[in-house]
Amino acid sequence: MTTRDKDKEALSALMDGESQELELRRSLDSVEDDDALRAWWSRQQQVSEILQSQRSSQTGLDVSAKVRSTLASQPQFQRNPLWSMAIAASVTLAVVMGGQALLPTADLAPAPLVSDIGGAVVPVIGAQPIRASFDARPVPVSTQPPQAQGTGARQTAAAYERLARDRYLRLGAQHARAAALNHPAPFVHSMRAQTEPPLEVQDLK
Amino acid sequence: MSRSLPKILALGVVCGALFVRPILASAETPLCELASPAEQALGRVLASPSDFSFEGTLLLERAEGREFLAVKWPEPAGGGSLRRMNTAADPVVEPWPTPAGSPRRICDLLRLYSPSLEKGRIIAGRETDRLTLRPRDSLRLPHRLNIDKDTGMALAMATAGPDGQMLERYEYAEIRYGPRLAANNEPAATTRHDRERVVVPGFFLVLEEPDGGVFVVSDGLATASVFVEPLPLGAPGGEGAVIQGATLTYTRGVPGTGGGLLISVLGEVPLVTARLLADAVRAPKGAE
Numbered sequence: 017m018t019t020r021d022k023d024k025e026a027l028s029a030l031m032d033g034e035s036q037e038l039e040l041r042r043s044l045d046s047v048e049d050d051d052a053l054r055a056w057w058s059r060q061q062q063v064s065e066i067l068q069s070q071r072s073s074q075t076g077l078d079v080s081a082k083v084r085s086t087l088a089s090q091p092q093f094q095r096n097p098l099w100s101m102a103i104a105a106s107v108t109l110a111v112v113m114g115g116q117a118l119l120p121t122a123d124l125a126p127a128p129l130v131s132d133i134g135g136a137v138v139p140v141i142g143a144q145p146i147r148a149s150f151d152a153r154p155v156p157v158s159t160q161p162p163q164a165q166g167t168g169a170r171q172t173a174a175a176y177e178r179l180a181r182d183r184y185l186r187l188g189a190q191h192a193r194a195a196a197l198n199h200p201a202p203f204v205h206s207m208r209a210q211t212e213p214p215l216e217v218q219d220l221k
Numbered sequence: 222m223s224r225s226l227p228k229i230l231a232l233g234v235v236c237g238a239l240f241v242r243p244i245l246a247s248a249e250t251p252l253c254e255l256a257s258p259a260e261q262a263l264g265r266v267l268a269s270p271s272d273f274s275f276e277g278t279l280l281l282e283r284a285e286g287r288e289f290l291a292v293k294w295p296e297p298a299g300g301g302s303l304r305r306m307n308t309a310a311d312p313v314v315e316p317w318p319t320p321a322g323s324p325r326r327i328c329d330l331l332r333l334y335s336p337s338l339e340k341g342r343i344i345a346g347r348e349t350d351r352l353t354l355r356p357r358d359s360l361r362l363p364h365r366l367n368i369d370k371d372t373g374m375a376l377a378m379a380t381a382g383p384d385g386q387m388l389e390r391y392e393y394a395e396i397r398y399g400p401r402l403a404a405n406n407e408p409a410a411t412t413r414h415d416r417e418r419v420v421v422p423g424f425f426l427v428l429e430e431p432d433g434g435v436f437v438v439s440d441g442l443a444t445a446s447v448f449v450e451p452l453p454l455g456a457p458g459g460e461g462a463v464i465q466g467a468t469l470t471y472t473r474g475v476p477g478t479g480g481g482l483l484i485s486v487l488g489e490v491p492l493v494t495a496r497l498l499a500d501a502v503r504a505p506k507g508a509e
Contacts, residue, residue, distance in 0.1 A: 157462050176459045181470070183472055187446065187448055190448075191444070191445075194437040198444050200269075200320070200366065203292050204378075207290070
């Protein structure tokens with residue numbers, strides 16, 4: 017049995033609420049790193065949803081003429097293809113989020129604990145020095161070290177990282193308004209609603 | 222999949238029963254039993270904003286630095302207000318919304334997080350219990366709250382990354398409670414924790430604007446917003462992510478022959494969750 021087969025079995029067990037702690041953690045790590053495995057999991061969950069609801073999330077696909085025309089009317093890039101990714105937020109298009117049904121079931125509990133929390137910031141007994149972690153930082157999304165990637169791949173990765181920063185500044189307030197509704201202290205998210213102005217397009221070159 | 226079927230059928234029966242119960246239950250009566258002190262403490266945290274009026278000052282630490290805030294709840298016009306004390310001599314009053322409420326919310330959370338309760342330290346001169354919410358899977362972040370023993374208010378809260386590294390925290394320096402609020406101070410319909418379908422495990426759609434390319438999902442505590450825009454023709458596919466405080470921003474470009482999609486996920490979620498949310502976006506036909 018290959019590692020991927022084991023991952024698939026573990027993910028099936030997760031869908032059945034029968035996963036084991038270590039196995040679950042390893043498999044979710046695999047899902048994070050393996051596009052094909054993630055796609056397989058998504059398909060399995062769609063099948064599960066169909067079985068549960070007798071409907072497919074695919075039925076919600078919205079084919080909009082406006083979308084196609086929006087996409088078709090975009091100009092071809094002449095220079096850096098990421099040059100104008102800062103698209104006006106007013107551009108509309110219809111897309112649909114496909115449901116991946118894995119309803120949390122009562123028999124999932126007691127489920128494994130795969131995370132713990134770090135120490136406190138204020139000097140209390142057992143506190144860990146954590147000030148260094150209060151920095152905005154890129155999150156590595158590739159399993160390959162940068163030196164192992166080609167120049168083009170590194171440039172693309174760097175561009176998407178800059179794009180992520182730009183999107184945080186552009187869309188952070190909108191997200192904060194939604195997130196505040198579900199937080200025990202809504203003002204924490206409201207603090208994010210006023211952010212610096214977004215990067216200019218030129219900054220993305 | 223075959224071994225999933227009996228449980229799926231059983232789940233259908235349970236879900237059917239749940240659809241009936243909310244009609245009979247009041248808005249804030251949990252639809253599940255809160256057996257342990259930790260579960261009851263979580264219930265108090267979720268209910269506390271509708272219980273007491275208060276004013277206080279607190280310190281918020283996250284990627285952008287430290288902010289001292291003065292907060293007040295509720296305001297006559299609705300919601301709460303805050304002032305950023307270290308940004309201006311006469312800080313502007315900014316609103317914050319009424320939190321969402323639902324009798325199902327805590328039941329959702331208890332399926333997704335494991336609460337534990339210990340004696341906490343004194344915060345803002347008040348005794349607290351320390352409530353730790355450990356996620357039951359890797360799709361959400363752990364939180365630690367210090368809750369007021371008397372009121373259930375979260376006087377301090379810290380959020381960590383999957384690796385246990387602190388991402389952001391706040392803590393009250395002082396708090397003054399006002400009178401207990403009227404019992405019928407239920408959240409407005411627009412701020413209710415209304416669930417639609419599951420997008421990734423434990424995350425329900427709470428807002429869907431397909432024409433605007435905006436989706437919001439929540440597990441009752443963590444929230445992620447998904448924004449979808451056209452990817453310019455010729456742009457290469459790729460992905461990138463940054464984290465600021467507890468907010469992860471993940472972008473993915475998905476090229477297509479007729480034009481691709483640029484998907485941005487902002488949320489207080491781990492990277493794997495953001496990726497799964499991006500996977501869940503279906504491109505319109507003809508754009509693939």
